[in-house]
Amino acid sequence: MVYMQPAKPYSYHGVAEDVVRLRSLLAVGLRAADWKPPHHPTCLNLACGRADETGVLFEVLVGTTAPIFMLGLDLRGAEIDEARERWGCTCAPGQELEFRSGDAAQIDKMQSLPPFDFIFIRHQNFWSTVGDWKLLYTHALAALKETGVLVITSYFDKEHELACAYLQTIGAERLADLQHPHSRPLKDAPGKSVDRRLAVFRQSGALPEGSQLAASPTL
Numbered sequence: 001m002v003y004m005q006p007a008k009p010y011s012y013h014g015v016a017e018d019v020v021r022l023r024s025l026l027a028v029g030l031r032a033a034d035w036k037p038p039h040h041p042t043c044l045n046l047a048c049g050r051a052d053e054t055g056v057l058f059e060v061l062v063g064t065t066a067p068i069f070m071l072g073l074d075l076r077g078a079e080i081d082e083a084r085e086r087w088g089c090t091c092a093p094g095q096e097l098e099f100r101s102g103d104a105a106q107i108d109k110m111q112s113l114p115p116f117d118f119i120f121i122r123h124q125n126f127w128s129t130v131g132d133w134k135l136l137y138t139h140a141l142a143a144l145k146e147t148g149v150l151v152i153t154s155y156f157d158k159e160h161e162l163a164c165a166y167l168q169t170i171g172a173e174r175l176a177d178l179q180h181p182h183s184r185p186l187k188d189a190p191g192k193s194v195d196r197r198l199a200v201f202r203q204s205g206a207l208p209e210g211s212q213l214a215a216s217p218t219l
Contacts, residue, residue: 004055004064008086014184015052018194021182022122023056025198026151030060033175033200035149040067041117046140047104048072051083053122054097055090061118067094069114077101105135107143117148122195124152126163137163138170141203149175149202153195155186160197172201 010016030036041061045051051072062068074080080101091097107113119140126133140150150172154160164174176199183193 004058004090006055006086007089008082010052010086011050011082014194018184019053019056021180021184022053022153022195023060025153025178025180025195026056026060029151029176029178029198029200030149032178033149033202035175035200035202037061038117038147040069042114042145043068043070043118043120044107044113044116044140044143045070045072046107046119046121046136047124048074048083048099048122049076049079051079051087051099053120054083054087057118057120058095062095065092065095069096070098071113072097072099073102073104073107074099075101075103105132105139107136108139113143115145115148116143117145119144119148119150121150121152123155124163125159126166127159133163134166137167137172141167141170141172141201144203146203149200151198151200154197155189155192155194156196157191160199164199167201171204173204174199174201176200 043057043061045057054072057070058064058068072083080099083099087097102110124133144150152163154163164177168174178198180195180198183196186192
C-alpha cells in the first residue's frame, strides 16, 4: 500500500512509528464495531493539535484517493498552522481537508458544519477541565449522523474509563473498547502510553433498517 505522506516531517521522534501503529489499531477497532465508512465520508478530528494522524485517518476511512471531507479543529493556532503545512497539499482530487482554529467544545455554535460520519478525538483529557470535556463530548455526539461513530483514544486507563462512563451517561453506546498491545510508553509519565486505549461509540437508539451498525458487537 502507498501511504499518504506528510509534506513536512513530524516534530518529534517516534511519532512516525506511533501513527503506523495507530493505523492498525483504528482498523481493528472499526472492524470490532462492525462499522464501515460510507462513500464520501465526512470526518471531524476534534482537539487535533498538530493532527499528526491525518494521513492515517484518510487511509483507514477511504484509502488515499477516494472522496472525503475532513475538518481538523483545535484551539491552538500554532498547532493548526503546523497541521496545514504538513497536510494541506497532500490530498488527491475530490478530497477536501481543512484545519480551523476554534474551541472544540463549542462546535454546536459553528453553523457551517455538516453532520459527521466519523468523529475522532485522539488522546482525550477528560480528567483535565472536566466541564469543557463534558461539553465537547455532548456536542460531538450530537454532531454525528445517525449511522456515524465517535472514536476516542486515551493515554492512561483511568481517564479512558472516566470518558467512557460519561459518554454512556449522555446516551452513547459503546461498540468496541480495545487495549493497545504495542502502545509506546511515555518515559516522563509512568502509566501513560501513546494511544493506550481506543473506544468506538455511536448514538444510542434504533438505527434505520439495513444500517451497517445493526447488531454491532461490543468488546
